Amino acid sequence: MRWIVFCALISAPAQADPELGRRLFHDPALSANGAMSCADCHDPERGFTSGAVGGRTPPPLHVATQLSVWGWDGRHESLRAAILAPLTDPREMANPDADAAARRVGLVDADALADAIGAYLATLDSPPPTPEGRGAELFRSAGCADCHSGPLLTDEGFHNLGLSAFGEPSQDLGRMRVTGDPADAGRFRTPSLRHVAQTAPYMHTGHFRTLEGVVRFYAQGGGKVWARNAAEADRPMYPEAARLDPRIRPLDLSEDDIAALVAFLKQL
Ligand code: HEC
Ligand code: HEC
Incomplete structure:
Protein backbone atom coordinates (compact mmCIF):
# COMPACT_ATOMS: atom_id res chain seq x y z
CA MET A 1 0.00 0.00 0.00
CA ARG A 2 2.67 2.45 1.07
CA TRP A 3 4.74 1.44 -1.97
CA ILE A 4 1.82 2.27 -4.31
CA VAL A 5 1.47 5.74 -2.79
CA PHE A 6 5.22 6.26 -3.17
CA CYS A 7 5.11 5.25 -6.87
CA ALA A 8 2.23 7.62 -7.50
CA LEU A 9 4.26 10.43 -5.95
CA ILE A 10 7.42 9.94 -7.97
CA SER A 11 5.55 9.50 -11.27
CA ALA A 12 3.41 12.64 -10.81
CA PRO A 13 4.64 15.42 -13.11
CA ALA A 14 6.86 17.95 -11.39
CA GLN A 15 5.11 21.22 -10.57
CA ALA A 16 5.56 23.41 -13.66
CA ASP A 17 7.91 26.32 -13.04
CA PRO A 18 6.65 29.80 -14.03
CA GLU A 19 10.20 31.18 -14.15
CA LEU A 20 11.22 28.45 -16.61
CA GLY A 21 8.06 29.26 -18.57
CA ARG A 22 8.97 32.95 -18.66
CA ARG A 23 12.41 32.16 -20.06
CA LEU A 24 10.96 29.81 -22.69
CA PHE A 25 8.42 32.46 -23.68
CA HIS A 26 11.33 34.76 -24.54
CA ASP A 27 13.54 32.06 -26.10
CA PRO A 28 14.01 32.31 -29.91
CA ALA A 29 15.55 28.81 -29.85
CA LEU A 30 11.96 27.53 -29.90
CA SER A 31 11.63 28.57 -33.55
CA ALA A 32 13.05 26.59 -36.46
CA ASN A 33 15.32 29.44 -37.59
CA GLY A 34 16.28 30.43 -34.05
CA ALA A 35 15.04 33.98 -34.59
CA MET A 36 11.45 34.17 -33.27
CA SER A 37 10.13 33.93 -29.72
CA CYS A 38 6.60 34.03 -28.34
CA ALA A 39 7.43 37.48 -26.93
CA ASP A 40 8.14 38.88 -30.41
CA CYS A 41 4.42 38.75 -31.15
CA HIS A 42 3.07 38.73 -27.58
CA ASP A 43 5.33 41.56 -26.38
CA PRO A 44 5.12 42.04 -22.59
CA GLU A 45 5.98 45.73 -23.13
CA ARG A 46 2.89 46.08 -25.33
CA GLY A 47 0.29 44.27 -23.25
CA PHE A 48 1.37 40.86 -24.67
CA THR A 49 0.25 41.77 -28.17
CA SER A 50 1.79 43.63 -31.15
CA GLY A 51 0.64 44.76 -34.56
CA ALA A 52 -1.29 42.34 -36.77
CA VAL A 53 0.63 39.41 -38.22
CA GLY A 54 -0.95 37.61 -41.17
CA GLY A 55 -4.14 39.67 -40.80
CA ARG A 56 -4.82 39.04 -37.10
CA THR A 57 -3.41 40.64 -33.97
CA PRO A 58 -1.94 38.40 -31.30
CA PRO A 59 -4.51 38.41 -28.47
CA PRO A 60 -3.21 39.72 -25.13
CA LEU A 61 -2.42 36.80 -22.82
CA HIS A 62 -3.22 38.12 -19.30
CA VAL A 63 -6.27 35.89 -18.87
CA ALA A 64 -5.34 33.12 -21.34
CA THR A 65 -5.28 30.47 -18.59
CA GLN A 66 -8.80 31.42 -17.46
CA LEU A 67 -10.55 31.18 -20.84
CA SER A 68 -12.41 28.18 -22.23
CA VAL A 69 -11.91 28.86 -25.94
CA TRP A 70 -8.83 30.30 -27.67
CA GLY A 71 -8.09 32.22 -30.86
CA TRP A 72 -10.12 35.05 -32.45
CA ASP A 73 -12.23 32.38 -34.18
CA GLY A 74 -12.14 29.87 -31.30
CA ARG A 75 -10.11 27.38 -33.28
CA HIS A 76 -8.27 26.04 -30.22
CA GLU A 77 -10.22 24.02 -27.69
CA SER A 78 -7.47 23.87 -25.09
CA LEU A 79 -4.80 26.16 -23.69
CA ARG A 80 -2.24 23.49 -24.53
CA ALA A 81 -3.27 23.58 -28.20
CA ALA A 82 -3.12 27.40 -28.28
CA ILE A 83 0.38 27.40 -26.73
CA LEU A 84 1.76 24.67 -29.01
CA ALA A 85 0.14 25.73 -32.33
CA PRO A 86 2.71 28.48 -33.14
CA LEU A 87 5.59 26.00 -32.79
CA THR A 88 4.58 24.11 -35.93
CA ASP A 89 2.69 26.83 -37.83
CA PRO A 90 4.75 27.46 -40.99
CA ARG A 91 4.04 31.22 -40.73
CA GLU A 92 5.20 31.32 -37.13
CA MET A 93 7.91 29.19 -35.53
CA ALA A 94 7.83 26.65 -38.38
CA ASN A 95 9.14 23.55 -36.58
CA PRO A 96 8.42 20.20 -38.24
CA ASP A 97 7.66 18.75 -34.81
CA ALA A 98 6.71 20.32 -31.44
CA ASP A 99 8.38 17.58 -29.35
CA ALA A 100 11.67 18.09 -31.18
CA ALA A 101 11.48 21.84 -30.55
CA ALA A 102 10.90 21.17 -26.82
CA ARG A 103 13.86 18.77 -26.68
CA ARG A 104 16.07 21.39 -28.33
CA VAL A 105 15.56 23.64 -25.29
CA GLY A 106 16.22 20.81 -22.84
CA LEU A 107 12.68 19.61 -22.05
CA VAL A 108 11.38 16.06 -22.34
CA ASP A 109 8.51 16.85 -24.69
CA ALA A 110 5.94 19.42 -25.87
CA ASP A 111 3.69 18.70 -22.86
CA ALA A 112 6.43 19.88 -20.51
CA LEU A 113 6.78 23.03 -22.62
CA ALA A 114 3.02 23.73 -22.56
CA ASP A 115 2.98 23.16 -18.78
CA ALA A 116 5.87 25.56 -18.11
CA ILE A 117 4.55 28.33 -20.38
CA GLY A 118 1.05 27.80 -18.96
CA ALA A 119 2.45 28.25 -15.43
CA TYR A 120 4.03 31.54 -16.54
CA LEU A 121 0.85 32.78 -18.25
CA ALA A 122 -1.09 32.04 -15.05
CA THR A 123 0.98 34.73 -13.28
CA LEU A 124 0.04 37.58 -15.66
CA ASP A 125 -3.38 38.61 -14.41
CA SER A 126 -4.12 40.80 -11.43
CA PRO A 127 -7.82 41.57 -10.92
CA PRO A 128 -8.49 45.32 -10.71
CA PRO A 129 -10.63 47.01 -8.07
CA THR A 130 -14.22 47.21 -9.32
CA PRO A 131 -14.54 50.49 -11.27
CA GLU A 132 -17.53 52.61 -10.45
CA GLY A 133 -19.10 55.81 -11.68
C1 HEC B 1 -22.50 41.97 -29.57
C2 HEC B 1 -21.41 41.80 -28.63
C3 HEC B 1 -20.59 43.03 -28.25
C4 HEC B 1 -21.03 44.24 -27.74
C5 HEC B 1 -22.46 44.68 -27.50
C6 HEC B 1 -19.84 45.03 -27.50
N1 HEC B 1 -18.71 44.33 -27.84
FE1 HEC B 1 -16.81 44.99 -27.70
N2 HEC B 1 -16.17 43.38 -28.77
C7 HEC B 1 -16.98 42.33 -29.20
C8 HEC B 1 -16.25 41.52 -30.13
C9 HEC B 1 -16.77 40.26 -30.83
C10 HEC B 1 -14.99 42.12 -30.29
C11 HEC B 1 -13.88 41.66 -31.23
C12 HEC B 1 -14.32 42.00 -32.65
C13 HEC B 1 -13.27 41.75 -33.72
O1 HEC B 1 -12.08 41.85 -33.46
O2 HEC B 1 -13.67 41.47 -34.86
C14 HEC B 1 -14.97 43.29 -29.38
C15 HEC B 1 -13.87 44.12 -29.17
C16 HEC B 1 -13.83 45.16 -28.26
C17 HEC B 1 -12.66 45.90 -27.88
C18 HEC B 1 -11.24 45.63 -28.39
C19 HEC B 1 -10.50 44.73 -27.42
C20 HEC B 1 -9.20 44.20 -27.98
O3 HEC B 1 -8.41 43.65 -27.18
O4 HEC B 1 -8.96 44.27 -29.19
C21 HEC B 1 -13.04 46.86 -26.98
C22 HEC B 1 -12.14 47.88 -26.30
C23 HEC B 1 -14.46 46.73 -26.81
N3 HEC B 1 -14.91 45.68 -27.59
C24 HEC B 1 -15.26 47.54 -26.01
C25 HEC B 1 -16.66 47.57 -26.07
C26 HEC B 1 -17.48 48.66 -25.59
C27 HEC B 1 -16.97 49.90 -24.89
C28 HEC B 1 -18.78 48.32 -25.90
C29 HEC B 1 -20.03 49.14 -25.69
C30 HEC B 1 -20.05 50.44 -26.32
C31 HEC B 1 -18.73 47.02 -26.56
N4 HEC B 1 -17.44 46.61 -26.66
C32 HEC B 1 -19.86 46.32 -26.99
C33 HEC B 1 -18.29 42.11 -28.80
C34 HEC B 1 -19.13 43.12 -28.32
C1 HEC C 1 4.18 35.23 -35.36
C2 HEC C 1 3.45 35.76 -34.22
C3 HEC C 1 3.16 34.83 -33.07
C4 HEC C 1 4.05 34.04 -32.36
C5 HEC C 1 5.53 33.84 -32.59
C6 HEC C 1 3.27 33.43 -31.30
N1 HEC C 1 1.98 33.82 -31.37
FE1 HEC C 1 0.49 33.31 -30.07
N2 HEC C 1 -0.86 34.14 -31.31
C7 HEC C 1 -0.57 34.90 -32.43
C8 HEC C 1 -1.80 35.23 -33.11
C9 HEC C 1 -1.92 36.06 -34.39
C10 HEC C 1 -2.84 34.63 -32.38
C11 HEC C 1 -4.32 34.64 -32.74
C12 HEC C 1 -4.52 33.55 -33.75
C13 HEC C 1 -5.92 33.49 -34.29
O1 HEC C 1 -6.86 33.89 -33.63
O2 HEC C 1 -6.06 33.06 -35.44
C14 HEC C 1 -2.21 33.97 -31.23
C15 HEC C 1 -2.90 33.30 -30.22
C16 HEC C 1 -2.32 32.80 -29.06
C17 HEC C 1 -3.04 32.28 -27.91
C18 HEC C 1 -4.55 32.29 -27.72
C19 HEC C 1 -4.93 33.53 -26.90
C20 HEC C 1 -6.40 33.81 -26.85
O3 HEC C 1 -6.83 34.68 -26.08
O4 HEC C 1 -7.16 33.20 -27.59
C21 HEC C 1 -2.10 31.86 -27.00
C22 HEC C 1 -2.35 31.26 -25.62
C23 HEC C 1 -0.81 32.09 -27.61
N3 HEC C 1 -0.97 32.67 -28.85
C24 HEC C 1 0.40 31.78 -27.01
C25 HEC C 1 1.60 31.80 -27.70
C26 HEC C 1 2.83 31.16 -27.21
C27 HEC C 1 2.98 30.45 -25.87
C28 HEC C 1 3.77 31.36 -28.17
C29 HEC C 1 5.18 30.82 -28.21
C30 HEC C 1 5.32 29.36 -28.10
C31 HEC C 1 3.15 32.13 -29.23
N4 HEC C 1 1.84 32.36 -28.92
C32 HEC C 1 3.82 32.55 -30.37
C33 HEC C 1 0.67 35.28 -32.86
C34 HEC C 1 1.85 34.67 -32.43
Whole structure:
Protein backbone atom coordinates (compact mmCIF):
# COMPACT_ATOMS: atom_id res chain seq x y z
CA MET A 1 0.00 0.00 0.00
CA ARG A 2 2.67 2.45 1.07
CA TRP A 3 4.74 1.44 -1.97
CA ILE A 4 1.82 2.27 -4.31
CA VAL A 5 1.47 5.74 -2.79
CA PHE A 6 5.22 6.26 -3.17
CA CYS A 7 5.11 5.25 -6.87
CA ALA A 8 2.23 7.62 -7.50
CA LEU A 9 4.26 10.43 -5.95
CA ILE A 10 7.42 9.94 -7.97
CA SER A 11 5.55 9.50 -11.27
CA ALA A 12 3.41 12.64 -10.81
CA PRO A 13 4.64 15.42 -13.11
CA ALA A 14 6.86 17.95 -11.39
CA GLN A 15 5.11 21.22 -10.57
CA ALA A 16 5.56 23.41 -13.66
CA ASP A 17 7.91 26.32 -13.04
CA PRO A 18 6.65 29.80 -14.03
CA GLU A 19 10.20 31.18 -14.15
CA LEU A 20 11.22 28.45 -16.61
CA GLY A 21 8.06 29.26 -18.57
CA ARG A 22 8.97 32.95 -18.66
CA ARG A 23 12.41 32.16 -20.06
CA LEU A 24 10.96 29.81 -22.69
CA PHE A 25 8.42 32.46 -23.68
CA HIS A 26 11.33 34.76 -24.54
CA ASP A 27 13.54 32.06 -26.10
CA PRO A 28 14.01 32.31 -29.91
CA ALA A 29 15.55 28.81 -29.85
CA LEU A 30 11.96 27.53 -29.90
CA SER A 31 11.63 28.57 -33.55
CA ALA A 32 13.05 26.59 -36.46
CA ASN A 33 15.32 29.44 -37.59
CA GLY A 34 16.28 30.43 -34.05
CA ALA A 35 15.04 33.98 -34.59
CA MET A 36 11.45 34.17 -33.27
CA SER A 37 10.13 33.93 -29.72
CA CYS A 38 6.60 34.03 -28.34
CA ALA A 39 7.43 37.48 -26.93
CA ASP A 40 8.14 38.88 -30.41
CA CYS A 41 4.42 38.75 -31.15
CA HIS A 42 3.07 38.73 -27.58
CA ASP A 43 5.33 41.56 -26.38
CA PRO A 44 5.12 42.04 -22.59
CA GLU A 45 5.98 45.73 -23.13
CA ARG A 46 2.89 46.08 -25.33
CA GLY A 47 0.29 44.27 -23.25
CA PHE A 48 1.37 40.86 -24.67
CA THR A 49 0.25 41.77 -28.17
CA SER A 50 1.79 43.63 -31.15
CA GLY A 51 0.64 44.76 -34.56
CA ALA A 52 -1.29 42.34 -36.77
CA VAL A 53 0.63 39.41 -38.22
CA GLY A 54 -0.95 37.61 -41.17
CA GLY A 55 -4.14 39.67 -40.80
CA ARG A 56 -4.82 39.04 -37.10
CA THR A 57 -3.41 40.64 -33.97
CA PRO A 58 -1.94 38.40 -31.30
CA PRO A 59 -4.51 38.41 -28.47
CA PRO A 60 -3.21 39.72 -25.13
CA LEU A 61 -2.42 36.80 -22.82
CA HIS A 62 -3.22 38.12 -19.30
CA VAL A 63 -6.27 35.89 -18.87
CA ALA A 64 -5.34 33.12 -21.34
CA THR A 65 -5.28 30.47 -18.59
CA GLN A 66 -8.80 31.42 -17.46
CA LEU A 67 -10.55 31.18 -20.84
CA SER A 68 -12.41 28.18 -22.23
CA VAL A 69 -11.91 28.86 -25.94
CA TRP A 70 -8.83 30.30 -27.67
CA GLY A 71 -8.09 32.22 -30.86
CA TRP A 72 -10.12 35.05 -32.45
CA ASP A 73 -12.23 32.38 -34.18
CA GLY A 74 -12.14 29.87 -31.30
CA ARG A 75 -10.11 27.38 -33.28
CA HIS A 76 -8.27 26.04 -30.22
CA GLU A 77 -10.22 24.02 -27.69
CA SER A 78 -7.47 23.87 -25.09
CA LEU A 79 -4.80 26.16 -23.69
CA ARG A 80 -2.24 23.49 -24.53
CA ALA A 81 -3.27 23.58 -28.20
CA ALA A 82 -3.12 27.40 -28.28
CA ILE A 83 0.38 27.40 -26.73
CA LEU A 84 1.76 24.67 -29.01
CA ALA A 85 0.14 25.73 -32.33
CA PRO A 86 2.71 28.48 -33.14
CA LEU A 87 5.59 26.00 -32.79
CA THR A 88 4.58 24.11 -35.93
CA ASP A 89 2.69 26.83 -37.83
CA PRO A 90 4.75 27.46 -40.99
CA ARG A 91 4.04 31.22 -40.73
CA GLU A 92 5.20 31.32 -37.13
CA MET A 93 7.91 29.19 -35.53
CA ALA A 94 7.83 26.65 -38.38
CA ASN A 95 9.14 23.55 -36.58
CA PRO A 96 8.42 20.20 -38.24
CA ASP A 97 7.66 18.75 -34.81
CA ALA A 98 6.71 20.32 -31.44
CA ASP A 99 8.38 17.58 -29.35
CA ALA A 100 11.67 18.09 -31.18
CA ALA A 101 11.48 21.84 -30.55
CA ALA A 102 10.90 21.17 -26.82
CA ARG A 103 13.86 18.77 -26.68
CA ARG A 104 16.07 21.39 -28.33
CA VAL A 105 15.56 23.64 -25.29
CA GLY A 106 16.22 20.81 -22.84
CA LEU A 107 12.68 19.61 -22.05
CA VAL A 108 11.38 16.06 -22.34
CA ASP A 109 8.51 16.85 -24.69
CA ALA A 110 5.94 19.42 -25.87
CA ASP A 111 3.69 18.70 -22.86
CA ALA A 112 6.43 19.88 -20.51
CA LEU A 113 6.78 23.03 -22.62
CA ALA A 114 3.02 23.73 -22.56
CA ASP A 115 2.98 23.16 -18.78
CA ALA A 116 5.87 25.56 -18.11
CA ILE A 117 4.55 28.33 -20.38
CA GLY A 118 1.05 27.80 -18.96
CA ALA A 119 2.45 28.25 -15.43
CA TYR A 120 4.03 31.54 -16.54
CA LEU A 121 0.85 32.78 -18.25
CA ALA A 122 -1.09 32.04 -15.05
CA THR A 123 0.98 34.73 -13.28
CA LEU A 124 0.04 37.58 -15.66
CA ASP A 125 -3.38 38.61 -14.41
CA SER A 126 -4.12 40.80 -11.43
CA PRO A 127 -7.82 41.57 -10.92
CA PRO A 128 -8.49 45.32 -10.71
CA PRO A 129 -10.63 47.01 -8.07
CA THR A 130 -14.22 47.21 -9.32
CA PRO A 131 -14.54 50.49 -11.27
CA GLU A 132 -17.53 52.61 -10.45
CA GLY A 133 -19.10 55.81 -11.68
CA ARG A 134 -20.70 57.05 -14.86
CA GLY A 135 -18.47 55.07 -17.22
CA ALA A 136 -19.43 51.84 -15.46
CA GLU A 137 -23.12 52.72 -15.79
CA LEU A 138 -22.72 53.59 -19.47
CA PHE A 139 -20.90 50.31 -20.05
CA ARG A 140 -24.09 48.55 -18.93
CA SER A 141 -26.68 50.90 -20.45
CA ALA A 142 -24.93 51.02 -23.85
CA GLY A 143 -25.04 47.21 -23.96
CA CYS A 144 -21.26 46.65 -23.74
CA ALA A 145 -21.71 44.39 -20.72
CA ASP A 146 -24.07 42.10 -22.68
CA CYS A 147 -21.05 40.68 -24.48
CA HIS A 148 -18.17 41.87 -22.28
CA SER A 149 -19.71 40.13 -19.27
CA GLY A 150 -18.50 38.38 -16.12
CA PRO A 151 -15.20 38.84 -14.28
CA LEU A 152 -13.14 38.45 -17.47
CA LEU A 153 -15.38 40.88 -19.39
CA THR A 154 -16.13 38.37 -22.12
CA ASP A 155 -19.02 36.00 -22.78
CA GLU A 156 -16.55 33.92 -24.86
CA GLY A 157 -19.21 34.02 -27.57
CA PHE A 158 -18.80 34.94 -31.27
CA HIS A 159 -20.38 38.09 -32.69
CA ASN A 160 -20.41 39.96 -35.98
CA LEU A 161 -19.35 43.60 -35.59
CA GLY A 162 -18.92 44.18 -39.33
CA LEU A 163 -15.14 43.75 -39.32
CA SER A 164 -14.82 40.85 -41.79
CA ALA A 165 -13.65 43.04 -44.73
CA PHE A 166 -16.07 40.99 -46.85
CA GLY A 167 -15.05 40.89 -50.51
CA GLU A 168 -11.71 42.62 -49.93
CA PRO A 169 -8.31 40.95 -50.21
CA SER A 170 -8.07 41.00 -46.41
CA GLN A 171 -11.46 39.25 -45.97
CA ASP A 172 -11.56 37.15 -42.79
CA LEU A 173 -14.83 35.34 -42.08
CA GLY A 174 -13.76 34.47 -38.53
CA ARG A 175 -15.73 31.76 -36.76
CA MET A 176 -16.98 30.38 -40.08
CA ARG A 177 -13.42 29.30 -40.84
CA VAL A 178 -13.77 26.84 -37.95
CA THR A 179 -17.40 25.71 -38.15
CA GLY A 180 -18.06 26.02 -41.90
CA ASP A 181 -21.48 27.42 -40.96
CA PRO A 182 -22.44 30.49 -43.06
CA ALA A 183 -24.34 31.87 -40.04
CA ASP A 184 -20.90 32.31 -38.42
CA ALA A 185 -19.55 34.49 -41.26
CA GLY A 186 -17.83 37.55 -39.77
CA ARG A 187 -18.21 36.44 -36.17
CA PHE A 188 -15.24 36.78 -33.82
CA ARG A 189 -14.75 35.89 -30.17
CA THR A 190 -15.50 38.66 -27.69
CA PRO A 191 -12.08 39.52 -26.25
CA SER A 192 -11.51 40.02 -22.54
CA LEU A 193 -11.10 43.71 -21.70
CA ARG A 194 -8.84 43.13 -18.73
CA HIS A 195 -5.74 45.37 -18.97
CA VAL A 196 -7.19 46.79 -22.21
CA ALA A 197 -5.46 50.17 -21.70
CA GLN A 198 -2.15 48.43 -22.53
CA THR A 199 -3.25 46.19 -25.40
CA ALA A 200 -3.48 48.46 -28.46
CA PRO A 201 -3.95 48.04 -31.37
CA TYR A 202 -7.52 46.82 -30.95
CA MET A 203 -9.81 44.28 -32.67
CA HIS A 204 -8.64 41.17 -34.52
CA THR A 205 -7.48 43.44 -37.33
CA GLY A 206 -5.59 45.86 -35.09
CA HIS A 207 -7.58 48.56 -36.87
CA PHE A 208 -7.92 50.95 -33.90
CA ARG A 209 -4.94 52.48 -32.16
CA THR A 210 -6.92 54.09 -29.32
CA LEU A 211 -9.81 53.16 -27.05
CA GLU A 212 -11.52 56.36 -28.10
CA GLY A 213 -11.45 55.06 -31.68
CA VAL A 214 -13.09 51.83 -30.53
CA VAL A 215 -15.82 53.64 -28.58
CA ARG A 216 -16.59 55.91 -31.56
CA PHE A 217 -16.81 52.81 -33.77
CA TYR A 218 -19.50 51.38 -31.44
CA ALA A 219 -21.26 54.77 -31.21
CA GLN A 220 -21.67 54.89 -35.00
CA GLY A 221 -23.16 51.38 -35.04
CA GLY A 222 -20.14 49.20 -35.83
CA GLY A 223 -18.61 48.35 -39.19
CA LYS A 224 -20.23 48.26 -42.61
CA VAL A 225 -20.32 45.21 -44.82
CA TRP A 226 -21.49 45.95 -48.33
CA ALA A 227 -21.45 44.34 -51.74
CA ARG A 228 -19.75 46.49 -54.36
CA ASN A 229 -21.41 44.79 -57.30
CA ALA A 230 -24.09 42.25 -58.23
CA ALA A 231 -21.65 39.35 -58.23
CA GLU A 232 -20.64 40.07 -54.65
CA ALA A 233 -24.26 40.55 -53.58
CA ASP A 234 -25.04 37.14 -55.12
CA ARG A 235 -22.46 35.37 -53.03
CA PRO A 236 -24.39 33.17 -50.59
CA MET A 237 -22.19 34.49 -47.79
CA TYR A 238 -23.03 38.15 -48.34
CA PRO A 239 -26.30 38.41 -46.36
CA GLU A 240 -24.70 36.42 -43.55
CA ALA A 241 -21.56 38.55 -43.38
CA ALA A 242 -23.66 41.74 -43.61
CA ARG A 243 -25.91 40.75 -40.68
CA LEU A 244 -24.39 42.43 -37.63
CA ASP A 245 -25.24 41.36 -34.09
CA PRO A 246 -28.51 43.18 -33.22
CA ARG A 247 -26.79 44.86 -30.25
CA ILE A 248 -24.39 46.62 -32.60
CA ARG A 249 -26.44 49.70 -33.56
CA PRO A 250 -25.89 53.47 -33.40
CA LEU A 251 -25.66 54.64 -29.79
CA ASP A 252 -26.73 58.02 -28.53
CA LEU A 253 -23.48 58.99 -26.78
CA SER A 254 -22.39 62.58 -26.05
CA GLU A 255 -18.72 63.60 -26.09
CA ASP A 256 -18.79 63.40 -22.27
CA ASP A 257 -20.22 59.87 -22.45
CA ILE A 258 -17.45 58.80 -24.82
CA ALA A 259 -14.82 60.26 -22.47
CA ALA A 260 -16.43 58.53 -19.47
CA LEU A 261 -16.47 55.16 -21.26
CA VAL A 262 -12.82 55.52 -22.25
CA ALA A 263 -11.90 56.43 -18.65
CA PHE A 264 -13.80 53.34 -17.46
CA LEU A 265 -12.04 51.04 -19.94
CA LYS A 266 -8.66 52.34 -18.75
CA GLN A 267 -9.39 51.02 -15.25
CA LEU A 268 -10.04 47.40 -16.26
C1 HEC B 1 4.18 35.23 -35.36
C2 HEC B 1 3.45 35.76 -34.22
C3 HEC B 1 3.16 34.83 -33.07
C4 HEC B 1 4.05 34.04 -32.36
C5 HEC B 1 5.53 33.84 -32.59
C6 HEC B 1 3.27 33.43 -31.30
N1 HEC B 1 1.98 33.82 -31.37
FE1 HEC B 1 0.49 33.31 -30.07
N2 HEC B 1 -0.86 34.14 -31.31
C7 HEC B 1 -0.57 34.90 -32.43
C8 HEC B 1 -1.80 35.23 -33.11
C9 HEC B 1 -1.92 36.06 -34.39
C10 HEC B 1 -2.84 34.63 -32.38
C11 HEC B 1 -4.32 34.64 -32.74
C12 HEC B 1 -4.52 33.55 -33.75
C13 HEC B 1 -5.92 33.49 -34.29
O1 HEC B 1 -6.86 33.89 -33.63
O2 HEC B 1 -6.06 33.06 -35.44
C14 HEC B 1 -2.21 33.97 -31.23
C15 HEC B 1 -2.90 33.30 -30.22
C16 HEC B 1 -2.32 32.80 -29.06
C17 HEC B 1 -3.04 32.28 -27.91
C18 HEC B 1 -4.55 32.29 -27.72
C19 HEC B 1 -4.93 33.53 -26.90
C20 HEC B 1 -6.40 33.81 -26.85
O3 HEC B 1 -6.83 34.68 -26.08
O4 HEC B 1 -7.16 33.20 -27.59
C21 HEC B 1 -2.10 31.86 -27.00
C22 HEC B 1 -2.35 31.26 -25.62
C23 HEC B 1 -0.81 32.09 -27.61
N3 HEC B 1 -0.97 32.67 -28.85
C24 HEC B 1 0.40 31.78 -27.01
C25 HEC B 1 1.60 31.80 -27.70
C26 HEC B 1 2.83 31.16 -27.21
C27 HEC B 1 2.98 30.45 -25.87
C28 HEC B 1 3.77 31.36 -28.17
C29 HEC B 1 5.18 30.82 -28.21
C30 HEC B 1 5.32 29.36 -28.10
C31 HEC B 1 3.15 32.13 -29.23
N4 HEC B 1 1.84 32.36 -28.92
C32 HEC B 1 3.82 32.55 -30.37
C33 HEC B 1 0.67 35.28 -32.86
C34 HEC B 1 1.85 34.67 -32.43
C1 HEC C 1 -22.50 41.97 -29.57
C2 HEC C 1 -21.41 41.80 -28.63
C3 HEC C 1 -20.59 43.03 -28.25
C4 HEC C 1 -21.03 44.24 -27.74
C5 HEC C 1 -22.46 44.68 -27.50
C6 HEC C 1 -19.84 45.03 -27.50
N1 HEC C 1 -18.71 44.33 -27.84
FE1 HEC C 1 -16.81 44.99 -27.70
N2 HEC C 1 -16.17 43.38 -28.77
C7 HEC C 1 -16.98 42.33 -29.20
C8 HEC C 1 -16.25 41.52 -30.13
C9 HEC C 1 -16.77 40.26 -30.83
C10 HEC C 1 -14.99 42.12 -30.29
C11 HEC C 1 -13.88 41.66 -31.23
C12 HEC C 1 -14.32 42.00 -32.65
C13 HEC C 1 -13.27 41.75 -33.72
O1 HEC C 1 -12.08 41.85 -33.46
O2 HEC C 1 -13.67 41.47 -34.86
C14 HEC C 1 -14.97 43.29 -29.38
C15 HEC C 1 -13.87 44.12 -29.17
C16 HEC C 1 -13.83 45.16 -28.26
C17 HEC C 1 -12.66 45.90 -27.88
C18 HEC C 1 -11.24 45.63 -28.39
C19 HEC C 1 -10.50 44.73 -27.42
C20 HEC C 1 -9.20 44.20 -27.98
O3 HEC C 1 -8.41 43.65 -27.18
O4 HEC C 1 -8.96 44.27 -29.19
C21 HEC C 1 -13.04 46.86 -26.98
C22 HEC C 1 -12.14 47.88 -26.30
C23 HEC C 1 -14.46 46.73 -26.81
N3 HEC C 1 -14.91 45.68 -27.59
C24 HEC C 1 -15.26 47.54 -26.01
C25 HEC C 1 -16.66 47.57 -26.07
C26 HEC C 1 -17.48 48.66 -25.59
C27 HEC C 1 -16.97 49.90 -24.89
C28 HEC C 1 -18.78 48.32 -25.90
C29 HEC C 1 -20.03 49.14 -25.69
C30 HEC C 1 -20.05 50.44 -26.32
C31 HEC C 1 -18.73 47.02 -26.56
N4 HEC C 1 -17.44 46.61 -26.66
C32 HEC C 1 -19.86 46.32 -26.99
C33 HEC C 1 -18.29 42.11 -28.80
C34 HEC C 1 -19.13 43.12 -28.32
